[in-house]
Amino acid sequence: MGNCYREELVGVFGCPIDENPTVVVAQAAFEDLGIPYRYLTILVHPEDLGTAMSALKALNMKGIHLTIPHKVEVLKYLDHVAEDAQIMGAVNTVYVKDGELYGENTDGKGFLTSLKEEGVSIEGKTAMLLGAGGASRAIAVELANAGAKKLLIANRPASGRGEVLTALVREKTKAEAEYICWDHKLSIPQEVDILVNTTNIGLYPDTDQKPDVDYNTIFPRMAVCDVIPNHPHTLFLKEAEKRGAKSIDGLGMLVNQAIISFRFWTGRTCSAEVMRKALSREYGIE
Ligand code: NDP
Incomplete structure (x- = not known):
């Protein structure tokens, strides 16, 4: 008894989203660190983004990635936006702290x-x-x-x-x-x-x-x-x-932007090597 079966939830909202491979690097990184985090690949239609963003708080999620077509639209649902993300006018990572939503751009x-x-x-x-x-x-x-x-x-x-x-x-x-x-x-x-x-x-x-x-x-x-x-x-x-x-190549950017996002969510630094290997395996690269 006394086991904790709850996992910390993070993930990505996008549309289309089916072929987004970030879950592969995320789960490899979280398993390597031995932390109970679950990365969810979630289809969110444009008209549902506001509801989906409030769900972050309701479900006590740690944060979310945003991809096409939500990176710009999401700004209106955030409590805080980092200065460089404000200049870009786009956010790809949101983390939840003390019940408020913080936007960053890690790309x-x-x-x-x-x-x-x-x-x-x-x-x-x-x-x-x-x-x-x-x-x-x-x-x-x-x-x-x-x-x-x-x-x-x-x-x-x-x-x-x-x-x-x-x-x-x-x-x-x-x-x-x-x-x-x-x-x-x-x-x-x-x-x-x-x-x-x-x-x-x-x-x-x-x-x-x-x-x-x-x-x-x-x-x-x-x-x-x-x-x-x-x-x-x-x-x-x-x-x-x-x-x-x-x-x-673009794998370095993919892995490094994910490491920065995961640090916002977990407070930990994931292994670039573990993530790179997981992606290479997924894409069948030697
Ligand atoms: P966008 O749709 O916002 O931008 C695409 C750009 O490419 C536009 O400037 C578009 O020009 C131009 N373009 C498209 N086709 C052609 C063409 N045939 N000839 C000349 N220009 C063209 O896409 P994103 O910026 O979101 O994504 C671009 C790429 O970046 C994707 O492949 C994505 O996978 C990758 N990416 C990689 C990341 C990583 O971590 N490695 C992170 C984020 C994105 P126009 O304005 O004329 O339409």
Whole structure:
């Protein structure tokens, strides 16, 4: 007698959500730490987000991840939002403390950690981002806050998102920002130190696709990064490696953003190695 059968509940709200693999890294990490946490993968339709967010308190959950399409909408249901997440206008992690909901964005921080792990410095550097969606916003703001000198933001003209993100970086951070209209094969300017694909080009099942870039303008001194987690060794990275550039895959970002989220929920630091191994097993990577 005296056993505790209750588990601490965390998870993710999204729509669609069926193929989100975060539960795999979460349960591996929690089991490794020996803590009774359960990560739930939950389908929440857009019109039910408010009800779902109040359920966090009612069910005494520790917190939740938000993914498509909830990262922006969730802000209106939070009691507190971290300053950088306010600038991004997006939250991917909520934790519950003393009955109040706190919003954070760990995507960009996870990306920065993956750069650090690979020995890439940001201070005074010029970075070019392909794409201007949610992942790009988080990465742009964190790069700027970490001391990047200049951001070049390339996006297709139709959505207007490239101009919006460029203006946001100029107004809300100390970095310079320039919009590049991406309606042609893109040459990478020689001032670029860090090149990041933040689009979903190359994401499973479209693994034979790569961004429309003149790969002969990539040079060995550049660090070339992809956010695509599945399959992580993208054609984009393979092309960069052929030109001698350092390549950094999206698994580092995925694992590191999760470690930061899990720290908010558990107060503990999960093992990156355990999580990476669990993902590699899941994706059948050696
Ligand atoms: P969004 O839909 O918000 O943004 C997608 C961006 O890609 C937009 O700028 C869009 O341009 C651009 N894009 C899409 N298709 C093309 C194309 N054919 N040519 C040129 N540009 C294109 O998505 P997210 O930012 O939320 O996600 C992007 C990727 O990041 C996904 O693959 C996701 O899996 C990954 N991701 C990885 C994480 C990790 O931890 N590794 C964390 C978060 C996301 P336009 O504005 O013109 O539509």
